[in-house]
Amino acid sequence: MKPIVVIVGPTASGKTDLSIKIAKKFNGECINADSTQIFKGTDIATNKISIEEMQGIKHHMISIKEVNENYSVAEFQKEARVIIDNLLKEDIMPIVVGGTGLYINALIMNYNFNNKDHINNYSEQFSNLDNESLWKVLYKIDEKEANKIHPNNRYRVLRALEINELNSRNKSSIIKDNKSYYYKNIIIIGLDPIRNELYDKINDRVLNLIEKGLFEEIIEAYEKCSKNELSQALKCIGGPEIIKYINNQISYPESIELMQKNNRHYARRQLTWFKNQLKDVNWFEYTYDDFENICEKILLFLKNKLLD
Known part of the structure; x- marks a missing residue:
């Protein structure tokens, strides 16, 4: 039976690109474990993978809820585990991809919830x-x-x-x-880019998302959520900052600067979570210029793991 591969790391670290390479190499399908990508209507804000970027690889747990709905980690655990079980029965490698630590923990660990x-x-x-x-x-x-x-x-x-x-x-x-694994055969890959390069990447990504229509998307989602600032879908990067801007609490330049700052802080929190909460992570440090080589090393690492 094929292992479950879990890819963790901070935002903008290349998790999505790596997941596609692994899926194509080892006959896998991807399972989203990013809480913000569960929702429709915030595709730009969450940097959601496009149909073209999927390259024919099937993706699960993306855009399954409306922007004004709620979704719990317990629901995610239940639904994602059904998907994993079905994939394993079909000899397809489940590849869990995401930056939401609680979702990852709930899925792969013996993490129990109240009824x-x-x-x-x-x-x-x-x-x-x-x-x-x-x-x-x-x-x-x-x-x-x-x-x-x-x-x-x-x-x-x-x-x-x-x-x-x-x-x-x-x-x-x-x-x-809840520190013991729910599944027996798990391989966890951790992406750990050089910090200053990661922060530059994050700053550039925010500007790129704005060019794609980030402000317009959040404003439309905010209207659909009846201007509810606590809406779960609007907890994505850009959501709180743009809402402050349209409510005249901060200026346009301040909202952009705050998005970049909060996104950098979020990346640090993600790394702290994964390094403190998850055991047995195989961490790979790299520069972005060397990303393709790191992906090749990870593919070789997984191939050797499959031969063990």
Whole structure:
């Protein structure tokens, strides 16, 4: 039976390009594990792979929800595992690709959820609290998790509180206790580009997405979400910053600078998560000029793994 290949790394590290090469080489199909690419209507913002870029490789878990809908990590775990099981039965290599650490962990580790994974209208009970006060509520319950989240990231604070409520235990302890693999045959590839090159790549990507129509896309999605700033789909890079711009909270140049800054910070958080939360990752460091050579080394690495 073929292994499950998992590709992790920061945004703009080349995960998508590598996944296509692996799929073509080893008869694989790709499974998206990026929480923002689950939604329709934010294709530019999430740098979603195009039909042409797929090169005939089948992709799963992309654009399966409307932009104004919600989607939980428990739903992702359940649906993605069904896909993996079906692919393995057909002797097709599942290639999990994405930068959302919680999605990766929930999928490949023994990560258990309460029978309920969402409380209807949970956020309403905290509507009278500002962001700082809400964060302090989480800090009292789960200091470790609170220290990972900026007080202004109200969505993540609320989600951590909700997980605590559903499971009668805090999120950090749940993560700690779910360290064993759900699947037996997993190969995890980690992409780790040189930092200054990564940050330059991120800055350039933001400008490129703007040229493609990023502002227009977010504004349209924002309207479809009834101008709900907490909409899950609008948590993508560009969403919060552009919403601030159209609400006259920041200027156009400030929104671009903030997008670049937040995207760089997000990349750092991704690397920290994967290096701290995942074990047995085969990390590959590289410069972007050497990316094609690194891909060849990874393909050879996987070929040798298959022969073991």
